[in-house]
Amino acid sequence: MAVHWFPGHMHKALKEIKEALSQVDILIEVLDARIPYSSENPEVAKIRGDKPVLKILNKSDLADPEITARWQAHLESERGVKTFTTSTDNTAKTKQIIELIRKTCAQKDASVKTINAMIMGIPNVGKSTLINILADRVIAKTGNEPAVTKNQQRINLGSGIVLFDTPGVLWPKLENPNTGYRLAASGAVKDTAMEYDDVGFYAADYLIKAYPDLMQDRYRLDFVPDTELAFLEMAASKRGALMAGGRVNLHKICEVLINELRSGKLGRITLETPEMLIEEKREMAEVAAKKLADKEKRKQRFKDGSLTPDKKDKKEKREEKRMENRARRKT
Numbered sequence: 416m417a418v419h420w421f422p423g424h425m426h427k428a429l430k431e432i433k434e435a436l437s438q439v440d441i442l443i444e445v446l447d448a449r450i451p452y453s454s455e456n457p458e459v460a461k462i463r464g465d466k467p468v469l470k471i472l473n474k475s476d477l478a479d480p481e482i483t484a485r486w487q488a489h490l491e492s493e494r495g496v497k498t499f500t501t502s503t504d505n506t507a508k509t510k511q512i513i514e515l516i517r518k519t520c521a522q523k524d525a526s527v528k529t530i531n532a533m534i535m536g537i538p539n540v541g542k543s544t545l546i547n548i549l550a551d552r553v554i555a556k557t558g559n560e561p562a563v564t565k566n567q568q569r570i571n572l573g574s575g576i577v578l579f580d581t582p583g584v585l586w587p588k589l590e591n592p593n594t595g596y597r598l599a600a601s602g603a604v605k606d607t608a609m610e611y612d613d614v615g616f617y618a619a620d621y622l623i624k625a626y627p628d629l630m631q632d633r634y635r636l637d638f639v640p641d642t643e644l645a646f647l648e649m650a651a652s653k654r655g656a657l658m659a660g661g662r663v664n665l666h667k668i669c670e671v672l673i674n675e676l677r678s679g680k681l682g683r684i685t686l687e688t689p690e691m692l693i694e695e696k697r698e699m700a701e702v703a704a705k706k707l708a709d710k711e712k713r714k715q716r717f718k719d720g721s722l723t724p725d726k727k728d729k730k731e732k733r734e735e736k737r738m739e740n741r742a743r744r745k746t
Contacts, residue, residue, distance in 0.1 A: 432581055433462055438531055439579060440520050442468045443512070445536030445545060448478035448500060449685050451486045452692045453597040454537050467495045467519050471512065473541045476502040479685040489689040503544040512549060513574055533579040537603050546570065546580060554580075591695055593617075597686045602677045615669020618676060619643035621686060629682040633675070647672070 442463055447454040451472060459468065470490055475483055487498040497519065501509045520530045536542040547553050554570050570578040589595050596617040599609040620643040622630050627639040634650040651657060651668035658664045675681050 429458065432458075432533070432535065435533065435579055436462060436466075439466065439533040440523055440530050441516060441532045442466055443471060443516070443532055443534040443578075444468060445471045445473050445534065445540050445542045447537070447540050447601055447603070448472035448475040448483050448486075450597045450601050450603075450687055451490065452687055452689075453591075453594040454540060454601070454603065456535065456537065459535070463495075465495065467497070469512070469515060469519060470496060470498045471545070472498060472500045473536075473545065474502055475500040476504070477679040477683060479683050482685040482688055485689055486685075489692075501545070503541045503548070506548050509545060509548045512545075513572060513576060516576055517574065528575075530576045531579065532576060533581065535581045537598070539602050542580075546578065549578070590699060593687075593695060600673055600676060600686060611669045611673060612666055615647065615665075615672050616643050618672055618686075619646050619669075622672075622676075622681070622684070626682065626684055629684070633681050 442459060444456065444459055451470075455470075472478070472483060472486065483500060487500070490496055490498050497515070499512060499515060501512070503509070516530060516532050523530050534542060534546065549572055550570055554568075568580045570580060572578050589598075595604075596614055598604050599614045600618045623639050623641075623643065623646050630636070630646065630650075631639050634653050636646075636649055636653070640646045640649060647665060647668050648663050650672070651663045651665070654668060654671055656664045656668040656671060676684065
């Protein structure tokens with residue numbers, strides 16, 4: 416799925432992040448615990464250099480706890496990366512992030528110098544609410560929709576820490592086709608930039624395979640069908656998502672499914688696992704290799720020209736004649 420949403424202020428935000436990076440001691444990236452890979456900005460790995468990164472898996476109360484633990488182990492296998500789980504309704508735990516920052520930057524904390532931390536995250540990941548908890552006052556505007564924060568700002572958290580806040584940033588190109596669906600299903604993309612039916616079918620296909628018991632309980636089904644269409648039709652009949660003549664209103668039931676997934680009414684669900692990530696990266700590498708091979712073939716065909724067998728034979732004879740003439744001149 417293509418995410419058709421990369422506003423101009425996001426281009427500006429990426430530029431500002433890169434310019435301010437030299438002043439920063441530690442990066443804090445807020446991730447959605449339900450989609451740690453899809454909500455992880457690939458630009459961070461490219462620009463951070465040797466700076467430590469604290470990855471906050473927010474909304475962990477909505478995610479599958481067993482898979483969250485696996486994600487933490489996977490993320491921390493990268494040098495300089497630490498993880499921490501929290502949810503915006505757990506104020507006490509969120510405040511522990513300040514001590515984690517000081518511990519990670521222990522050398523600077525021991526001096527009188529201020530620790531500069533930059534916080535970043537995709538839209539609607541809960542970054543602004545987290546900042547308000549850390550600052551112990553309302554600093555950042557919050558809202559249950561993407562793109563609330565527009566400009567970069569600096570916030571004094573006390574304890575010798577200054578926080579550089581940045582707007583929520585999506586990147587212009589999503590290499591993994593599944594990432595767009597997961598971002599849309601979790602609410603990182605504005606509803607006007609997605610199609611409920613398309614995202615709903617994707618979510619349904621994943622949920623009936625990964626969490627069949629939760630789907631059966633939530634929609635009071637006698638059994639969970641094998642296909643996403645059959646599941647949506649059964650769920651629609653249970654929820655009254657029907658049109659005239661008893662026809663299923665697929666748009667309505669897809670909207671219900673996505674909204675209940677986002678709110679946590681379906682249960683604690685994670686939309687991707689580290690194992691899925693490894694497999695999807697392998698598939699992407701194969702697709703990229705095939706595209707490269709096809710490109711080389713097209714180049715070769717263009718170089719050879721679209722010759723008929725007769726024209727090709729004449730071309731080979733001309734080449735032979737040229738070689739003979741060169742040989743004669745040498746003698």
